[in-house]
Amino acid sequence: MKATRSMVLVSSDKESLDRGALEVFSTLQKQIAAFGLEEEISLSMISDVSKKAQNPLVLVYPEAVIYGSVTPDDVPHIVEEHLYKGRVVEEKQISPFDLSGNIAWLTARKGTLPAENRIVLKNVGLIDPESIDDYIINQGYEALGTVLKEMTPEETVKIIKDSGLQGRGGAGFPTGLKWQFVAATKSEKKYVICNADESEPGTFKDRLVLEGDPHAIIEAMTIAAYAVGADEGFVYIRGEYGLAISRMAKAIQQAREYGLLGDNIFGTDLSFDIHIHAGAGAYICGEETALIESIEGNRGEPRSRPPYPTTAGLWQKPTTVNNVETLANIPAIIRNGADWYKSFGTPSSPGTKVYTILGNVNVTGLIEVPMGITLREVIAIYGKGMKNGGRLKLAQTGGSSGSIIPASLQDTPMDFDSYNKVGVSLGSGALLIGDENVCVVDLAKVLLNFFREESCGKCNPCRIGNNRAYETLVNISEGIGTLKDLDDLMMLSNQLYELSNCGLGQTAGSPLHDILAHFRAEVEAHVKLKVCPTGVCPMSGRRVYQII
Amino acid sequence: MKVDIKESESVREFVRSLVIEKGYEKAELIPILHEINGEYGYISDVAIKELSARMNIPTSHIYSVATFYRMFSTDPRGRHVIQFCESAPCHVAGGRLVWEKLQEVLGLENGETSEDEKWSLLTTSCLGVCGVGPVLVIDHDIYGNVSPEQIPGILDNYE
Numbered sequence: 124m125k126a127t128r129s130m131v132l133v134s135s136d137k138e139s140l141d142r143g144a145l146e147v148f149s150t151l152q153k154q155i156a157a158f159g160l161e162e163e164i165s166l167s168m169i170s171d172v173s174k175k176a177q178n179p180l181v182l183v184y185p186e187a188v189i190y191g192s193v194t195p196d197d198v199p200h201i202v203e204e205h206l207y208k209g210r211v212v213e214e215k216q217i218s219p220f221d222l223s224g225n226i227a228w229l230t231a232r233k234g235t236l237p238a239e240n241r242i243v244l245k246n247v248g249l250i251d252p253e254s255i256d257d258y259i260i261n262q263g264y265e266a267l268g269t270v271l272k273e274m275t276p277e278e279t280v281k282i283i284k285d286s287g288l289q290g291r292g293g294a295g296f297p298t299g300l301k302w303q304f305v306a307a308t309k310s311e312k313k314y315v316i317c318n319a320d321e322s323e324p325g326t327f328k329d330r331l332v333l334e335g336d337p338h339a340i341i342e343a344m345t346i347a348a349y350a351v352g353a354d355e356g357f358v359y360i361r362g363e364y365g366l367a368i369s370r371m372a373k374a375i376q377q378a379r380e381y382g383l384l385g386d387n388i389f390g391t392d393l394s395f396d397i398h399i400h401a402g403a404g405a406y407i408c409g410e411e412t413a414l415i416e417s418i419e420g421n422r423g424e425p426r427s428r429p430p431y432p433t434t435a436g437l438w439q440k441p442t443t444v445n446n447v448e449t450l451a452n453i454p455a456i457i458r459n460g461a462d463w464y465k466s467f468g469t470p471s472s473p474g475t476k477v478y479t480i481l482g483n484v485n486v487t488g489l490i491e492v493p494m495g496i497t498l499r500e501v502i503a504i505y506g507k508g509m510k511n512g513g514r515l516k517l518a519q520t521g522g523s524s525g526s527i528i529p530a531s532l533q534d535t536p537m538d539f540d541s542y543n544k545v546g547v548s549l550g551s552g553a554l555l556i557g558d559e560n561v562c563v564v565d566l567a568k569v570l571l572n573f574f575r576e577e578s579c580g581k582c583n584p585c586r587i588g589n590n591r592a593y594e595t596l597v598n599i600s601e602g603i604g605t606l607k608d609l610d611d612l613m614m615l616s617n618q619l620y621e622l623s624n625c626g627l628g629q630t631a632g633s634p635l636h637d638i639l640a641h642f643r644a645e646v647e648a649h650v651k652l653k654v655c656p657t658g659v660c661p662m663s664g665r666r667v668y669q670i671i
Numbered sequence: 672m673k674v675d676i677k678e679s680e681s682v683r684e685f686v687r688s689l690v691i692e693k694g695y696e697k698a699e700l701i702p703i704l705h706e707i708n709g710e711y712g713y714i715s716d717v718a719i720k721e722l723s724a725r726m727n728i729p730t731s732h733i734y735s736v737a738t739f740y741r742m743f744s745t746d747p748r749g750r751h752v753i754q755f756c757e758s759a760p761c762h763v764a765g766g767r768l769v770w771e772k773l774q775e776v777l778g779l780e781n782g783e784t785s786e787d788e789k790w791s792l793l794t795t796s797c798l799g800v801c802g803v804g805p806v807l808v809i810d811h812d813i814y815g816n817v818s819p820e821q822i823p824g825i826l827d828n829y830e
Binding site: 364401404418420421423481482487569579 | 696699701705735758759760795798801803
């Protein structure tokens with residue numbers, strides 16, 4: 124796609140068309156040409172923006188400004204002021220929060236810059252997610268056709284392996300290898316599962332893909348089914364994502380009607396169908412074996428591994444479990460080839476990564492950039508700098524199970540390999556940016572509270588360890604901590620890591636380790652001087668927990 | 672809690688029709704619990720016992736599943752359920768003050784239901800709308816960028 128500075132969208136639902144959206148569109152075209160901006164600004168129509176009272180709408184990105192209701196007479200002013208001079212026309216602007224839930228996914232485009240390379244989010248916010256035709260026009264199901272007609276399952280696994288695609292759920296396991304393991308099993312019955320139980324705090328990339336481009340997931344899962352020899356699939360969507368569930372259900376229905384799911388897809392021997400399983404509110408179900416237990420109708424408690432799901436997964440059959448973002452890469456890799464994919468990112472971590480930028484920056488939101496970008500670049504370019512001119516103190520990468528890193532690591536390239544070398548987890552791609560008003564003890568307290576709530580309780584180190592660590596942190600925040608508490612926290616962190624059964628417990632101790640490794644002086648101030656340097660902690664001297 | 676025989680019978684009837692519709696495979700347990708919780712706001716003992724008989728699953732298993740997942744409740748809840756996101760991104764964006772204000776205005780603590788059965792106040796983990804934190808959800812309505820001052824006005828929207 125040509126690099127453009129701004130993107131302008133005009134609503135084209137029936138209501139808008141009745142009220143002259145086409146004239147608005149053509150006037151925009153003329154005015155943009157009059158200012159000689161055609162090269163810099165892309166203009167398109169977009170359906171599914173249903174705020175009836177304020178139609179037709181004009182949406183301008185990257186600022187994510189929404190104008191309504193726009194008449195052709197308004198257009199010259201908007202073009203001159205906003206697109207030419209860069210000033211938002213406030214009198215015509217409407218708040219995104221006034222809009223109906225159906226266009227909530229449009230916020231995905233907020234902050235979009237031409238420098239981004241969108242593969243996963245290519246269609247999100249641009250096509251009508253409830254129209255299979257819209258998806259097909261945008262190269263949809265082309266990759267599935269190619270795979271079924273021109274490639275063997277082995278070749279399909281190979282191209283994914285060659286692309287170097289790594290699982291985007293957090294662990295970074297090579298996707299092609301996972302498929303190869305399942306393909307190699309001799310079972311009659313195999314399953315493909317899409318892990319859409321996105322519960323990592325600060326992460327909503329999968330939600331936007333599910334809401335904005337559900338057919339990409341169906342296409343990718345069908346390709347996976349062909350590659351590994353499966354005939355049944357599940358999308359496990361967290362129960363809180365109501366819109367994502369209904370969009371996915373509609374997309375599956377459309378795909379069935381078009382013969383893209385069901386028996387003999389594209390007239391071949393492949394038969395495959397997908398069911399939706401709505402989660403019911405449990406962070407642990409993002410762990411693949413807990414997710415499988417949940418589909419089977421049990422508590423979401425992780426299994427002991429091995430055996431891995433690739434040999435004994437759902438109902439003890441070989442199962443590939445892939446994250447939404449991972450799957451969303453698959454059709455593009457098939458269409459464009461492994462070498463194309465490897466041209467993005469770094470040699471050890473090819474491709475792009477979707478990040479959510481949150482916290483004390485001027486612009487929060489979602490970006491998709493090549494692997495290897497640095498935190499400094501993310502904050503400066505996409506976050507538009509720190510809020511209120513603050514200074515970066517820390518960033519939490521990868522949600523609760525990720526790492527807390529100090530400002531000194533902001534120039535480390537963000538890819539799986541480089542981050543592993545400095546002991547940082549890239550995790551789910553959430554980037555929580557904290558300025559100097561964030562207290563590390565308070566932050567760790569919030570994180571440990573999360574883990575003690577979400578621990579499934581199956582194994583002791585996690586169930587007891589997280590509670591003990593939380594209580595110790597509360598005491599420190601009340602000003603009654605001791606230096607021995609700090610040693611205990613470090614010990615707990617190690618024990619959680621070494622002894623827990625699954626990834627939740629193993630990563631739950633990382634905030635403890637990180638604050639003591641990078642911010643020990645600040646933690647010690649709470650203990651030795653009984654002072655919270657940022658003034659966040661209560662420091663009341665009250666003993667909340669008696670730890671024996 | 673008083674047990675209304677008529678109501679119990681209607682719960683049982685609802686459960687029976689669900690099992691007929693969805694089947695009695697164990698994999699249908701969570702979808703069926705979703706429906707019951709959605710219909711009545713919670714999953715009662717009556718519903719669990721009926722489900723156990725119809726699906727041939729021990730009540731202990733159903734109870735263990737119903738209490739494991741956060742979206743299910745085995746206690747009656749208020750007419751409106753407020754869920755406040757207590758995850759780190761909302762916390763850093765000013766969530767702590769909003770939470771304190773909510774508790775103050777409602778006179779409730781986490782997990783409590785008001786005496787007039789109007790409100791239940793709960794904390795929740797991340798809801799995936801972190802871009803507009805702090806976030807609270809009342810029934811199915813999501814409120815983003817909430818400040819403590821807005822709390823009374825938001826609550827006034829509910830009967």
